[in-house]
Amino acid sequence: MEKKNIKFYIIRLINILYKVYKLFCYKKKIIKLRKIITNYNYRYYILNNSDILDYQYDKLLIKLVKLENLYPYLKNKYSPTQLVGSKYKSFIFFKKKNHKIPMLSLNNVFSEYDLFKNFFSPIKKIIHKSNFCCELKFDGIAINLLYKNGYLVSAITRGDGFFGENITQNILQIKNIPHILKGKNLPKNLEIRGEIFITKKNFKILNQKQLNKTKLFSNTRSATLGILKLNKNINTKILNLLNFFSYGIGFIDKNFFLSQQEILKKLKHYGIPICNHTKIYSSYYKIINFYKYYKKNRHLLPYNIDGIVIKINNIKQQNIFGHTNRAPKWAIAYKFPSQEKLTLLKKVTFQIGRTGILTPIANFHTVNINGVNISFATLYNINEIKRLDLKIGDNIVIQRCGDVIPKITNVIINKHSIKKRKNILIPKICPSCNSILKKKKNNILYCTSELFCKSQLKAYLKHFISKNAINISFIGEKLIDKLVDKNLIKSSVDLLNLNIFTLSKVDYLGNKSIKKILKFLKKKQKITFSRFLFSLGIPEVGIVTSNIISFFFKTLEDFLNTNITKLQNITNIGKKTSLNILNYIKKKHNINIIQNLLKKIDIIYSKKISEKNFFYQKKIVITGKLKFITRHNLVNQLMILGAIINTNISKKTNILILGINPSSKLLKASKFNIKIINENKVISLLNKISNFEKY
Structure with missing residues (x-):
């Protein structure tokens, strides 16, 4: 025992x-x-x-x-889980001031499971039925505005939740923050809480002004904080770049509000700016759909958001749940998956594009952002390397802009990485043809060899065969690469004159493919004047510009005999474009190419367009899949009738053509009250136009 x-x-x-x-x-x-x-x-x-x-x-x-x-x-009261922000002294020029009611932070969740478990489930146990106010979560700096008898007397940052920095003088310069509230019977003391932020447009303007001389701001939040921290000799125009949205109140003499929705309505009545995208839902599934909608379409907003905020709408119910030292229990932030990832820059390679400009390409360890593997991103030009102070071995932040284009937004330098950094060697000769690179006024390097440079030739030929240009079938980008690499073609004329002898020299190109290519090239191509102009690849002459020029000049001969005065008299054609056109048509080599192309191409000139036709000079955008006509043909037909085809919706857009499964362009068009017509209506209108000609 x-x-x-x-x-x-x-x-x-x-x-x-x-x-x-x-x-x-x-x-x-x-x-x-x-x-x-x-x-x-x-x-x-x-x-x-x-x-x-x-x-x-x-x-x-x-x-x-x-x-x-x-x-x-x-646990202890000094843990970051119990504190808001930082207790360190921050804005060295500004004095501390207390909030009348603590300005708390928000708890975050990142998945639907955590949202239900940590927020909705505890609420359901106590309150069976409740409405929820769903708001956007802005990526800015929280601020507390104190109004006494309707007059703005102080503006304090969140700080540690109890004491913040008094930045009233700077806040008074922000245009959309009223100094005096509107209306009558105003509360004697009213704390208005909200977010200071900078729009995407103003963020670009700010970096162009180079406020921070040593390094440009990497994101909108750091830019907002950077502006607010300014004190000495501050430029009012810089502060005017900032905006404000309120999301609620703190202290009030008598809280007569019954709901969050009522608070926001009253704030709007007082003249305080609030976000118009707020919704009230009682259904859990509608809240999830609200989240999913803004997760997908956030890039359409003029400002950055990083999630949504869900609040119990009823004030009495909010008081039942109360708050912790750090955050309210009646509200939560449901954050979007990060559009940013940290990775290591392995190397930078350089490419020459169609216009000859040297483009750096950053190669880094593969990262997965929202289900997409990314291992490289364009750096646009060498100025971007200098702007980012980028070096090999850097820890870099990759972002998918608009959930599509990968971009390096920031470089993170720490003690461990600083010794491993290596300078990026900028080439002095073209990586494709070895000719000496020259500098433009803005320090951008470019190759002057034009189509004698293989990289420029490849890029141009890919442009030449595209749908909006000559639209050549059965010839793809890989075949063009092989033909150029083997020196089998040296111009667009060579491409149209391909024969069985030349094509048989290309590896892995079968007889069936050769027959299809030759059969297609045997026919003389019929191309509208605007598409022919676009196919030439003149710098600054895109689809819209080609269309405008094709209406101004009756024939190709008129175009080739033009001068600077005529070109600058054309609407929307500037000096730079005019000079590019003149530079192109003055070169004998280009004229020889055009003359040889005309042996294989018939140009279709538009008949005189009636200015009375429905589409003339209308700015048109197309969205969704078309059932009865290809998008390519529709675009060409509309351009013949004088329409201006754009890819993005703006306030200046006149018509949105609606197909099946439209994109978010439809919502944007509705917001701007743009005329929306479906495919059937477009075809009906085209059929009514007597001078309309199919090709």
């Missing part, structure tokens, strides 16, 4: 020691995590120079919350 008891106590002692050891290990983990997060808070809130992405920071914070929930006795 004694031996058994001894064995029992030994096992028990081992278990106790193991638990103590485990607790010690977790305590070390928690302390380490707190230090790391506190340091990131300091860099983010104070230095405005974060070296971690938002989603990485959120993961660290979630990890700390889980550990503290597992061992609640290790």
Whole structure:
């Protein structure tokens, strides 16, 4: 018995020691995590120079919350999970001031499962029925505006939630923040909470002004904070780039509001700007659809958002749930998946495009953003390398702009990476033809060899065969690469004169493919004047410009004999485009190409267009799949009738042509009250136009 008891106590002692050891290990983990997060808070809130992405920071914070929930006795009031922002001194020029009611942060969730588990499920246990106010989550700086008897008396940043920085003088310069509230019977004391942000358009303007001389702002939030931190000799025009939206109130003398929706309506009545995209839902599934809609279409908004905010609408129900030291329990931020990822720059290669400009391509370790693997991104030109201060071995931030185009937005330099950085060697000769590169006025390098450079020739021929140009079937980009690499073709004329002898020299090109190509090329191509002009690849002469020129000149001969005065008299044709056209038509080599092309191409000139036709000079955008006519043919037919075809919706758009499964262009068109017509209506209108000609 004694031996058994001894064995029992030994096992028990081992278990106790193991638990103590485990607790010690977790305590070390928690302390380490707190230090790391506190340091990131300091860099983010104070230095405005974060070296971690938002989603990485959120993961660290979630990890700390889980550990503290597992061992609640290790919690303390100084933990980042219990604090808002940073307690360090931030805006060195500004004095601290307290909020009348603490200005808390929000808890975040990143999945539908966590949203239901951490927010909706606890609410359902206490409140069976409730409405929810769904708002957009702006990527800016939180601010608290204090109005006394309707007059703005102070503006304070969030700070640590209890004390913020008094930046009233700067806030007074922001155009859409009223100094005096509208209406009667205004509260004696009213704290209005909201977000200061900068629009995407103003962000570009700001970086062009180069406010930060050493390095341009990498994102809209850092730009907003950077402007607000300015004090000495501040330019009012810079502050005017900022905007404000309110999302609620703090202190009020008598809270007579019944709901969040009512608060927002009253704020609007007072003249305070609020976001118009707020919705009230009682259905969980409608809230999820609201989230999914803005997740997909956020790139259409003029400002950046990083998620949505869901709040219990009823104020009494909000009070039932209350808040923690850090965040309210009646509201939560449902954040979008990050459009940014951190990776390592391996190398930079250089390419020559159709216009001869040298384009750097960044190659990096593959990252997956929203289900898409990305391993390279264009750097546009060498100025972008200087702007980013980019070097081989850098940790770089990759973003998918508009969920499509990968872009390097920032370089994160830390103690570990600074020694490994290597300069990017900018080439002095063309990587394709070895000719010496020249510099334009804006320091952009370009190759002067034109179509004698294989890279430029390949790019031009791919442009030449495209649908909006000559539209050559059975010849693809890979075949063009092979033909040029083997020196089998040296111009667009050679391409149209391909024969069986030449094509048989191309590897892996079968007899069937050769027969199809030759059969197609045997027929003389019939091309509208505007498409022919576009096919020439003249710099700055795109589809719309080609269309405009084709209406101005009756024949190709008229066009080739033009002068600077005539060109500049054409609507929407500027000096730069005019000079590019003259430079092109003055070269004998180009004229010889055109003359030889005319042996294989018939140009169709439009009959005189009646200005009374429905489509004349209308700016038109097409969305969705067309059932009865190909998009390519429709575009050409509309251009013959004098229409101007655009790819993006704007306030100046006149007509949106609607196909099956339209994109978000439909919503944008509805917002701008643009005329929308379907495919059947378009075909009916085309049939009514007597001078309409199919080809």
